[in-house]
Amino acid sequence: MIEPVTLSDLESNDEPAYELRLFVTGASINSIRAIANLKHICDMYIPGRYSLEIIDVYQQKALAESEQIIALPLLIKKLPMPQRRLIGDMSDTAKVLKGLGISTGSE
Structure with missing residues (x-):
């Protein structure tokens, strides 16, 4: 089981936190896949330097509405800024890394 890491835990690190x-729709296949893919990417490329909040739009409609979710x-x-939005099941690792602004050194 992955222990949650808070942003205050990350402040002492020189790397950006x-x-x-991640907004999902219950336990749908795409939601489960997106969660698994994103956790894997974060654990591989930014271990210990992220906080991930998973929000089920069925359970937290007001929060989803406030973020103007369309997909x-x-x-x-x-x-870190700038704020970015990525849609999909997070299966394209290169696209997710680019969207997060993470360089793998092989670019």
């Missing part, structure tokens, strides 16, 4: 919100699954990168 990532604040991520799901949707990842919102709050920090």
Whole structure:
């Protein structure tokens, strides 16, 4: 089981901390795939430097409405700036890394 990491835990690190919100629709196949893919990417490329909040739009409609969600699954990168939005099941690792602003060194 992955222990949640808060942004305050990350402040001492020189690397930027990532604040991520993933909006999903219950336990749908795409939602489960997006969660698994995103956790894998974060654990591989930014271990210990991220906080991930998973929001089920069925359970938290007001929050989804406040973010003006138009498609799901949707990842919102709050920090570091600039804020970015990525739609889909997060299966394209290169696209997710680019959207998060993470360089793998092979570019």
